[in-house]
Amino acid sequence: AGLDDIKKRGTVRIAVANEIPYGYMDMDGQAKGMGPDVAKHIMEQLGIHRIEWITTNFGSLIPGLRANRFDMVAAEMAILPQRCKEVLFSEPNSSYGEGLLVAKGNPHDLHAYESFVQSDKKVAIMAGADQLEILQALGVPPERMVTIANNADAISTVSTGRAAAYAATSLTVSELASKSDKVEAAAQFKDPVVGGAPARSWGAFTFSQDSADFRDAVNAELAKFKRTEGWAKTMSHYGFSPTDAEESFNKTTEQLCAAG
Amino acid sequence: MNWSSYMPPLLEGAWVTVQLTVYSTILGAACAFAFGMGKVSGSRLARGVSVAFIEVFRGTSLLVQLFWLYFALPLLGQAVGVDLRLPPVVAGTLALALNIGAYGAEVVRGAIQAVPPAQHEAAKALDFTPRQILWRIALPQAIPEMMPSFGNLAIQNLKDTALVSLISLGDLAFRAEQIRNFTQDSVTIYTLLLFMYFGMALALTALMKLLESSVGRWRAGRS
């Protein structure tokens, strides 16, 4: 939907995928996370005062945008060239590296995505998440990947041995690790190297193809906000490192969409 | 966290589940009568349409229907230039109603056909028209016959509403998943969830029994 439509309606529909700390609903039904917090600020600036939050599976975010089930996604979805063909991205709002969730004590001694290329251990990924592309690029055979529908399933998947590890972003991993003492973040994690550079993702807001003006308006406000102390505080509040914050300025969406 | 703190969101979800069940059961009953009577009607077209409807919605899995309505239908709409993007509530209610309606149509058909041929003959001997026989003799006798099966279908429908959580509708199952995402307290949440569905099913059963006895009062003296 265009910016005018949304302003006329006075309500914007924003989707999250229930991933802590990127975008999630807490028990009281309040939207939280890096995406929602920044989105709330921007909507305020744009004069849109009502936000309808929608929770959906990660895999349904892009189809939902295309089906006009919501106007915007605030899930810190990584900007990837093939996604750029389907939807519009704002400029990066964050940046994050990869991580690996393993069982307590790391019994299989796993420290890198590359471990799964040779060994017979299975690695879990979330349906629709970009870890699939990374693992594929590294040459991990498909039968060694277990697809789960939800971040929430990761702890039990790993702690019960249904998969040896869960490949996700470093923030997701440390968040999950903090919730249960049956799992931990793999220590001395080696960033996967794809196409000659360590894999790093740039998260952004996502829009449908016909919402260019809305995206541009968000971009303008985002650029302003990223220069403030408020943005940096939000980053660190949700566990992003200073490096993550710096990196988020180093690439533009245009560059990221053109790569690969 | 203890279980009592889960209750407010779960009750909210349960309310959504109740609404979904009620709306889709009512809509489903309408489908059931339309297509069930269509299947026994004299018109070949009505019969064909009814048979096709019943076979398609009984023959494919409910979850496939739900996903199809939610994910595939918008693309079909795009291809033909119509906006068929259904909001989750509509897609969910529709999928449940169509599915339960197809099963219900067979119940309606069965009950109408179970009215003894002798009743049709007696009515014909009294010179009623075929239309009068259907509306005055066959249907009033068939409806109490349908009630037990409708009761079972309503319970089935209540259970099936859990599937709409998979298209992000905030029903009971969905809210439970949300809480688990937060707390990872699977044991408490799923146990609560099972008993809440059980309780709703018991209430629904009691309601259907009440309805059943009120539509079939003339059968009371039957041995």
Add this chain to the structure above:
Amino acid sequence: MTQDIIRFDRVTKKFGELTVLDALDFSVAKGEKVTIIGPSGSGKSTVLRILMTLETIDDGVIHVAGKPLWHEERDGRLVPAGEDHLRAMRKEMGMVFQQFNLFPHMTVRRNITEAPVHVLGLDKEQANRRAEEYLELVGLSDQADKFPSQLSGGQQQRVAIARALAMRPNIMLFDEPTSALDPELVGEVLNVIQRLSNEHDLTMLLVTHEMQFAKQISDRVCFFDKGRIVEQGPPEQVFSTPREARTQEFLKGFLSPEPH
């Protein structure tokens, strides 16, 4: 006999391979009381059901009250009867079934008034008066507000007779009206039929196994076997001095066995 109100001319009826009526000639005079007897499967019910147009015929002609039952004249030619013609013909007749076939969801009163109101177009009050008249006749004035399931078999059958009479037919067809009854209830139904048989205008066609009763009320008894009339005549003759071997054999089954 004055005039045939029912006439079958070489009527043949088949169910698939099975010939149930075999070129049957049969007629009934106005006001005549005829009893049909015969073994199971001999086609007794079929004769009544054909008259009531509950079954079609395969060959032959039937006249009821001087008009062809299954044909009507249009533009001087005989064409297959339309629904209007059939309904007009059915108005001549009332039928009482072995299993009563009351409408279980209607009170006794409703059972009797339903057709007069919706077929004959009587208003409700007229129909109710008529119902009371016939309930009186069958001795059930006090049961008008009960449902059929609250009555004994004998009472149900008497209601069924009242229901048929309320349409004021010229011909009454009875298909084994007492064989679904407990033996002690048979008498009350036969009593009602006996009373009707005194109406000189009413033509009666009765299928029964109550030989004693048949003897008392009928002007004529027809013995059916394999879709044909084997023997017919006044009851005294047929029961006491049957001419045909088949009739003798059949009647023997109803007499008490002799000690051997």
Add this chain to the structure above:
Amino acid sequence: MTQDIIRFDRVTKKFGELTVLDALDFSVAKGEKVTIIGPSGSGKSTVLRILMTLETIDDGVIHVAGKPLWHEERDGRLVPAGEDHLRAMRKEMGMVFQQFNLFPHMTVRRNITEAPVHVLGLDKEQANRRAEEYLELVGLSDQADKFPSQLSGGQQQRVAIARALAMRPNIMLFDEPTSALDPELVGEVLNVIQRLSNEHDLTMLLVTHEMQFAKQISDRVCFFDKGRIVEQGPPEQVFSTPREARTQEFLKGFLSPEPH
């Protein structure tokens, strides 16, 4: 009378609230042929079913062949009967049901031999000879290899009689053996029972509505109403000059109605 082979002393039977037998006193001498008549629901079947131990009783004592049916003596004390005692008592009796209750998945021969082989321990050949003997008696020697569904109702009931006789019981119980039959088939079954009634050793207890037949074969007729014996005596007396008003009323239902 020589000696009571069956004796009911103040036997009471209830179904929930309903008292079906009400402190019933009733006895049958060895070799006696007794017919029970009475309205529907008066407890006729219940008497036979209790004898066959298909129903329990709530109060009173029953003796069969001098032994208590529902009790046995152990260490000089009367205790509730065990399964062994009940089986021994049941051996005294054979029962024929209204609905025949043949085993539909067994041939006629197998229906008759099943119990002699597996209960009495006869070898197959002996049992087959016995089956032939009784099939001869009921006039069905040529039907041994058919299944029940291939027989008429009258033939099925005759097989059921042969099946009961093959256990060589001293007492035969018949519960309306002809009321599920087409009227013309009644004679053949009554014929068989008539023949049995000439066996002076066999005690017979028969529930029937065939008054004519009851008159011929029974030594005594008992009229039941509401779980009590209202009247009993030789058939001529009970049928021709019933003493009780209730009996007269009941028997009236079986007589042809008089014209009014």
Add this chain to the structure above:
Amino acid sequence: MLLGIEWDTANNWVFAWSILPILLKGLAVTLQATALGFVVAAVLGLVLAGLKSSRSRIVSWPARFLTEFIRDTPLLVQLFFLYHVLPEYGIVLPAFLTGALALGIQYSAYTSEVYRAGIESIARGQTEAAHALDLSALRTFSVIIVPQAIPRIIPALGNYLVSIMKDVPVLSVVSVLEMLNVAKIIGDRSFNYLIPLSMVGGLYLLLTLLAAAGVRRLDTRLPKQGLPLR
């Protein structure tokens, strides 16, 4: 690429043709889950039916409650329960087995009723006739009741087999790669749901029509009066 097979999005027909082998692999999983679930349901249902008909209330009452409870709660929730709660008590089953088990448990509530109804439908008269002939309880059950109950039980079980097959897609929530899950993943990645989901619907329709014809045929072949004993 999925399950080692690439797809081709050149046009709709090519796309449909190229994903067919992937869907068929998913179908194989669907059928395996159906078969395993059915076996569990058939056996567990028999156990439940036995317990429910027990004379001892201490046995029959809990069995009755359990049946009612299973019947009145959604398969999805039962599946989540088994998948997430059992591991808390050290019982870790692979997703496929958990799924088949959940299907089996859910349907055991229904099959237990099939057994009970099949046996009770044998006219009371049959048991009474056997009793009057003094046949032992064991012989009555095995030679009189069972041969007559089987032809009534089998078609009903057949219908539940078909129902189980239609419920297999629910297992996708615990990442079993059955047919619907495969189609959904293809959709997630190609952003074309219409073709894979429609194909799944078509395949299901085909399967259930075949199965229904099979059950009907079975029904006409089984003797109505019981398996003949000569």
